[in-house]
Amino acid sequence: MILSFDYGIIGNRIKKSREKKGLTQEMLAEELDVSNAYISKIERGKTQISLDRLSELCYVLEESTEYILNGSDSTSDDYLRNEIMVMLEGCSAEKVKLISQVIKPIVEYREK
Template structure:
């Protein structure tokens, strides 16, 4: 299994920004350079497992989310997956998706 460093870097950046943490603060807390964090976030360098663990601890996220885009340790993981899937969809596709989802949501069990 291979990993896309750009996708991993984007997930790290997103998690960092959601926590309101700067690259400098993340680097300082991990005892690495700001340039290293920047390279990871831009997909220029892979993150090793030891540093991935540190990043996840600081950002309070899971390696599962960083590596695979899912975080089953939270109740919101599927909601976030759906939101991520909708990003970049055209208005027409979103309209079609809404037409499919609406009857499901209205269905009474």
């Protein structure tokens, strides 16, 4: 089985983690001994990241690789809710409306 990752979503998680730590792109780049442009490309999902670099980045950001790659963070009870919110951030109003129409019946369904 071949795994496929959405580097845009991964980059967004990295950016949010960096901001949560109070780091600028420049500060993170310095910690990792890479260019600011490289960090920018990673955060925008424009370049892939090696496993070694991901490990270093997670160490600096104090995040798990599981969270950065999959959005799941076993330390958070609301990780799925948070992941859905992150996915919705990049959607147009039309797409959000469509998603709402799909999930509304599921949310309103009452099990007997």
